[in-house]
Amino acid sequence: MERLLVLVRHGQSEWNLKNLFTGWKDPGLTDQGVAEAHKAGEQLRDLKLNFDLAFTSVLSRAQKTLGIILEELDQIGLETLKDQALNERDYGDLTGMNKDEAREKFGEEQVHIWRRSYDIPPPGGESLKMTAERVLPYYKAEILPRVLSGKRTIVAAHGNSLRSLIMELEGLSPEEILKRELGTGTPIIYRLDEDGKVISVQDLAA
Known part of the structure; x- marks a missing residue:
């Protein structure tokens, strides 16, 4: 029995383009994001992959990305579960701020700590550790059991919610996952064994 899990970060958003901290705000996709x-x-169609189930966040950039992918796969109307557990990391007081302006206001070192430390959150926001603490219980309760039952599953979400999943799937340390860059609109294909361990991984960005 195949146990297939595909993760994909949403395509480029309007705020990605403007270099803004986005978090739980809900900008749409750019033309490039739609193309991605x-x-x-x-890419998934060329690999002859289709799905039994989809998961996404409550944010429109992830939902739109998923919808376009399913359109390409001729799977519009696929059962899709949406939950804020899969939302992007909440950037708190940084939300909506240009990243260069944030460096000018708070200092390069402080902004780097907020962005790239595992457990230090920005003011009013979430660290990657806090993001993982909501993503991973949802994965273990809702996503993994369905994958293990043989449902071919796609998850369209965000850079940091997906980092949380990748850290779990690939057994990465906090330091390793913080160095992992996820391209917009790029599928990563996992095949799992009966215990949920990764048998193979294929990053279509490679």
Whole structure:
């Protein structure tokens, strides 16, 4: 029995383009982001992959990316579960701020700590550790059991919610996952064994 899990970060958003901290705000996709989502769908179609179930966040950039992918796969209407547990990391007081302006206001070192430390959150926001503490219980309760039952599953979400999943799947340390860059609109294909351990991983960005 195949146990297939595909993770994909949403395509480029309007705030990605403007270099803004986005978090739980809900900007749409750019034209490039739409194109990235179509390409992701085409890549999966070329591999003859289709799905039994989809998961996404409550944010429209992830939902739109998923919708375009499913359109390319001729799977519009696929059962899709949406939950804020899969939302992007909440950047708190940094939300909406240009990253260069944040460095000017708070200092390069402080902003780097907020962005790249595992357990130090920005003011009013979440660290990656806090993000993982909501993502991983949801994964273990809702996503993994369905994958293990043989449901081919795609998750369209965000850079940091997906980092939380990748850290779990690949057994990475906090230091290792913080160095992991996830391209927008790029599928990562995992095949799991009966215990949920990764048998193989294929990053379509490679």
